Amino acid sequence: MTQMTSYEPGTPSWIDLTAPDVDAAVAFYGGLFDWQADEAGSQEETHGYRTFRKNGEAVAGVFNPGGELPAAWTTYVSVDDADQAAALAADAGGKVMAGPMDVMNSGRMAVFSDPEGAAIAVWQPKEHVGAGLVNEHGTLTWNELRTRDTETAKEFYGTVFGWKGLESEQMGDYTVWAIGDAPPEQGKGGMIDMAAIDMPDDVPPHWDVNFAVDDADATAERCAELGGRTLAGPIEIPMGRMYALQDPGGAKFTVITFAQ
Numbered sequence: 001m002t003q004m005t006s007y008e009p010g011t012p013s014w015i016d017l018t019a020p021d022v023d024a025a026v027a028f029y030g031g032l033f034d035w036q037a038d039e040a041g042s043q044e045e046t047h048g049y050r051t052f053r054k055n056g057e058a059v060a061g062v063f064n065p066g067g068e069l070p071a072a073w074t075t076y077v078s079v080d081d082a083d084q085a086a087a088l089a090a091d092a093g094g095k096v097m098a099g100p101m102d103v104m105n106s107g108r109m110a111v112f113s114d115p116e117g118a119a120i121a122v123w124q125p126k127e128h129v130g131a132g133l134v135n136e137h138g139t140l141t142w143n144e145l146r147t148r149d150t151e152t153a154k155e156f157y158g159t160v161f162g163w164k165g166l167e168s169e170q171m172g173d174y175t176v177w178a179i180g181d182a183p184p185e186q187g188k189g190g191m192i193d194m195a196a197i198d199m200p201d202d203v204p205p206h207w208d209v210n211f212a213v214d215d216a217d218a219t220a221e222r223c224a225e226l227g228g229r230t231l232a233g234p235i236e237i238p239m240g241r242m243y244a245l246q247d248p249g250g251a252k253f254t255v256i257t258f259a260q
Contacts, residue, residue: 002135003057006125010161010179011188012143013078013130014123015209016061018069019249022050025062028247031226032219033138033211035059057132059139071250073209074121075143075189076109077161082124085160086110092159093152103128114156116147118205135212141256142210145191146199150175153191165191209253216241216257223247 007013019025026037035052049063079085082100089112090096097119099110106128111121123130135141147153154165157177166184168174173196176187194205213219220230220243231252233243240258247253 002133002139004132004134005129007078007130008179009078009080010163011078012075012140013125014061014076014128015073015131015140015143016049016063016076017071017073017251018065019062019071019251020064021249022048022062022064025247025249025251026050026052028226028228028249029060029062032222032228033213035138037062054133054136054138058128059131059133071247072119072206073251073253074111074119075207075209076121076123076130078130079122079124079161082108082110082122085122086112088160089114089156092156094156094160114145114147114205115152116149116205118145118147118207120207137212137214139212140209141212143189144208144210144254145189145205146194146197146208147191147205148194149205150191150193163188210242211253211255213255213257216243216255219243219255220245 017025029035029052035054038051049061051058052060052062086096086100093115094112096110096112100108102108105126107126108124109121111119113119131140133139145153157163162179163177165175166178168176168184173193175191176184177189177191178184178187216234220233223245227248229246231244231246235242240256242254242256244254
C-alpha cells in the first residue's frame with residue numbers, strides 16, 4: 001500500500017471530478033474501483049463536495065458545480081503558494097479561471113488554463129495534503145498533458161512549476177515532467193503531442209488522469225457493465241496495458257495495468 005503524508009511542491013497531489021449527477025458518479029466509481037464516498041457536509045461550507053475513499057484513505061473528490069462546466073477530472077499540483085502560482089500562470093500566458101481561494105481549513109487553491117486551454121489546478125496544503133493512497137489498484141498513478149504545442153507547454157509549466165520536459169527513452173516521442181536534475185524515472189507527470197496519437201481535431205488540449213488497476217481488461221468490461229464505455233484500447237505500451245474510458249456522466253479517464 002503506497003500511503004502519502006506529504007507531496008513535494010510541483011507534484012500532482014489530488015484529483016476531483018465535476019459530475020452532473022454526484023450520486024450516479026458515486027455509484028459508478030464505487031462499483032468500478034471499490035471507492036466509498038463521505039456524506040456531503042454543510043452546503044454552505046462544502047457546496048456538496050464529497051470525498052472518495054479507498055481503505056479509509058482519501059483518493060479523490062466529486063462535486064456538481066452547476067452551470068455549464070462539462071463532466072471532467074481535474075488535476076491539482078501541490079505548491080507552496082497558490083497565489084504565486086496563479087500569478088506566474090497569468091504572466092506566462094495562462095488564464096486564471098477560479099481563485100486563489102481558501103477551502104475552509106483544508107488548503108488554498110486556484111484553477112487556471114495553460115496557453116493552449118488545458119485546465120489544471122494548484123493546491124497549497126493545510127489540513128488536507130492530497131491523496132492519501134496512490135499507485136495501488138483503483139487509485140491515481142499518473143497525470144498526463146495532451147496538447148498540440150509541446151514547446152509552448154514546456155515554457156509555461158517550466159515557469160509555473162519549475163518542470164523540465166525530458167524525453168522518455170522507453171516511450172519514444174513521450175515527454176516526462178521532472179524537477180531540477182531528476183531523471184525521467186522520477187518524473188512528476190507526462191506530456192504527449194495529440195497528433196502522435198491521432199487525437200481527433202475537435203478534442204481540445206487537456207490533462208488526463210490515469211488509475212492503476214490489477215486487470216485493465218476486466219476493468220474495461222466492468223466500466224461497460226456500470227454504464228460507461230471504452231473510448232480506446234486495449235493499448236500496449238512499454239509500461240503496460242491501457243484503456244481510455246468514459247464514465248456515464250461523460251468524464252474521461254485512463255486505466256493501466258503495469259507490466260512490472
